[in-house]
Amino acid sequence: MTDHTDFTPPSDTATALPTVVIIGRPNVGKSTLFNRIVGSQQAIVEDRPGITRDRKELEAEWLDIPFLVVDTGGWMPGGDALEAKVSRQVEQAVQEADVVLFVVNTTV
Numbered sequence: 001m002t003d004h005t006d007f008t009p010p011s012d013t014a015t016a017l018p019t020v021v022i023i024g025r026p027n028v029g030k031s032t033l034f035n036r037i038v039g040s041q042q043a044i045v046e047d048r049p050g051i052t053r054d055r056k057e058l059e060a061e062w063l064d065i066p067f068l069v070v071d072t073g074g075w076m077p078g079g080d081a082l083e084a085k086v087s088r089q090v091e092q093a094v095q096e097a098d099v100v101l102f103v104v105n106t107t108v
């Protein structure tokens with residue numbers, strides 16, 4: 001059985017796929033969007049910010065186009081030590097991205 005909770009380095013097939021990375025501040029709906037794209041509840045959705053700390057990456061497709069989609073932790077570059085660490089991971093994911101989806105909360 002495949003364990004989707006662990007990040008595994010992309011296979012050769014996977015690296016050939018375009019990479020879509022979802023980023024944004026904590027609690028804006030990144031994991032919700034990720035789950036919608038992959039079609040099931042793979043990423044933890046929480047009312048509290050800061051639940052997603054490691055990137056989560058899965059193969060997906062939209063309109064028959066396959067790609068890799070990556071969920072990331074909240075981007076908080078000015079935060080504490082842990083937030084700074086998560087933010088570095090987010091920035092690393094952006095560097096590897098072909099497309100960046102920047103999610104914002106329009107109600108604040």
Ligand SMILES: Nc1nc2c(ncn2[C@@H]2O[C@H](COP(=O)(O)OP(=O)(O)O)[C@@H](O)[C@H]2O)c(=O)[nH]1
Nearest residue numbers: 026027028029030031032033044045046047052
């Ligand atoms: N009103 C509203 N709430 C949302 C939406 N997307 C996500 N949420 C809620 O916002 C909270 C944070 O969602 P989550 O996906 O965990 O955000 P993340 O921290 O950016 O990954 C959860 O309570 C979600 O149910 C949306 O489009 N509208």
Ligand SMILES: [Mg+2]
Nearest residue numbers: 030031044052
């Ligand atoms: Mg999340």
